[in-house]
Amino acid sequence: MQPTQQQIDFCMECGICTGSCPVSRITAEFSPRQMLKRAMVEPQADPGLHRQFWSCLTCGRCSERCPADIDFPEFNRQYRIKARNRGVLPLESHHGIFQSISDLQTRPIRQQRTGWADQSGKFTTDRGEYFYFVGCLPFFDVTFRYLDISSTETARNVLKLLNKIGITPVISNDERCCGHDALWNGDEALFVKLARLNIEIISASGAKIVLFSCPEGYFTFKNHYPAYFGELPFDVMHVTELLAKKLPGMGNAFVSNDLTSQDLVSEDSMIMDISSISKELDNMDGPVFSGESCIVTYHDPCRLGRGAGIYDAPRQLLQNIPGTQLVEMERNRENSMCCGTSAWIECSGCSKQMQIERLYEAARTGASIIITACPKCRIHLACALKSSELAIRVVDIFSYLGSRSNLIPKSEH
Secondary structure, eight states, X not given: OOOOHHHHHHHHTOOHHHHHOHHHHHOTTOOHXXXXXXXXXXXXXXXXXOTHHHHOOOOOHHHHHOTTOOOHHHHHHHHHHHHHHTTOOOOXXXXXXXXHHHHHTTSSOOOOOOGGGTTTSOOBSSOOSEEEEOTTHHHHHHHTGGGTOOSHHHHHHHHHHHHHTTXXXXXXXXXXXXXXXXXXXXXXXXXXHHHHHHHHHHHHHTOSEEEESSHHHHHIIIIIHHHHHOSOSSEEEEHHHHHHHHGGGGSSOBOOSOOOHHHHHHOTTOOOOOHHHHHHHHHOOSSSSSSSOEEEEEEOOTTTTTXXXXXXXXXXXXXXXXXXXXXXXXSOGGGOOOOSOBTTBOOOHHHHHHHHHHHHHHHTTTOSEEEESOHHHHHHHHHHHTXXXXXXXXXXXXXXXXXXXXXOOOOOO
16 A cells, blocks of 8 residues: 555654554654655665564554554555565564464465364364364464463364354365465565465355454455455454354353363363363463452454454453453553564564563453453463463453353264
């Protein structure tokens, strides 16, 4: 997106973006307005070679408040392609493992992506109306084992909740990374390869609706897939939207908080591989599965909130759970704070400071749990939590909902 001259002129006289930017608050020399100035106003500058384009979180908080209606994240994304083409690359987090995984998935490889689902509920690997796009959750499990959290716990609970509302989704071993990170890493060619494979795989399943538990996958399919490939042969929906529509009308959709973690493990009628999450739940302080009322606060992911405009559905789901009191942080909804890093690049001291600040903001609400609908937000905040002394924990929304839903009878897929 190239800003118009009128937008540029207005931008140079403003500064709201800099005051809104979480990076600018910590790194004084960073400014969204200065990025645009270097790219559009100073023709002698080389915007493709300026590292500041990689420091931007692309969280969209600046654009949310911009009176000139400049889409800074999209503007930044286009210049990142230019930077990569000129050999100016971002600093990759975790030794570049996720960039390597994405690249491998463009090749004719054989994957085992559905193992987590074998004892979790009903699904098919063939054809169906709904396709659950699991994303990179299985890879997160391996990489972030040291954080004592399980990302496939999220997927298991999504499957459980989908079964509850009568949906037996397609889950595919052939699914690829959605390409979000490649696109925001400036690697347009890699994104196109991944996206093309995903469209072919989903189309072959006959699915009419693709469901996402990951905000980045949903945002990418909803916005960038059509931009590159035209109208898709299926609709896309975030799981919180679907559950918010279906669960409240099903009577007693949730049980009150009188279950213990031991109850969940020993209940004969439940089929769920709990081994990977029992350690996490047992180590949690506070009333996660106790009979006490549970005070929680919700962290809006950037791509789900400002990116896709989904604010109400997650909150409606949490408010429908007996014994759960939802309290808001000072910065919420369109003003929510980013978790500190994006697309597995440029994780820095600035990122950590933002994460710690967000955790303390959550703690000030009196909540014992900070809930998010993004697996990356959960990972980043859980990582920062390890270096703090806060008595709060980070839980994904589907695990929270799943732990309180009525237990599902055994069934065969």
